[in-house]
Amino acid sequence: MSEEALPFFVYGTLRSGGRNHAAHLAGRCADIRPAVLDGATLHDGPGYPYAVPDATPGRRIVGELITVRPGAYVGALAALDRLEDCRADGTGLYVRRRLPVRTAAGELREAWVYFAGPVVESRLRERPEVIDSGDWADR
Template identity: 85%
Template sequence: MSAPEEASPVEEALPFFVYGTLRSGGRNHAVHLAGRCAEIRPAVLEGAALHAGPGFPYAVPDPTPGRRIVGELITVRPGAYAGALATLDELEECRADGTGLYVRRRLAVWTAAGEQREAWVYLAGPAAEARLRARPALIASGDWADR
């Protein structure tokens, strides 16, 4: 996993790496992303562990060899990008000061075709990460579908 980069005030239109309810077929995908997607590709986030939260997943950085999260790389249509970004930040309770339920970071992910791409990834926020490190709820496969 590459070093996290804070989201800047002027947001770059990167694809989103989604790994839980925002994946195609998930309840939040249907509500927040359906009709906005230009492309959906299988992808993985290396160097992170997937944990089950109450009703939804959390990604937590984890240097354990082989640790990865299975998900999708979603490219949003340009005209829908600003609205999708705002909607997803609100859904994930992502706050500009980094204290939200999730934090959005620019990270490298790998597509199923072996291509490395930069994407926005929602990681567990500070309080959720601390809770999960103290009492892990690891999904060993890294795939939310296996919970």
């Protein structure tokens, strides 16, 4: 997995105010702004949200673009990869991908996005639990 220092697009418990934000990102953030990931669907997995690629027009996920302070970046990346069970071989609960996200101001920014890993994605495609609004807060 690449270690380039990019902001993170978060859409569930890592959003500001969420329990995992408090545990893993609070005090490490330089900037937090509303953002949207186009071309993906949000699923309500058992207890956690999962992003799954979806080419259906209009599919998007609502979240936040979080820029971590440079001195805190390495620790934050390691903590988030552990939290998301993101493994270098791609077999974890989540996989991390570099993708463009759109800020509320319309700016496109490259960010790390955690998607459902292959086993979880397969299960979600067989038995979808889609959050139609794309916003975890609406579940």
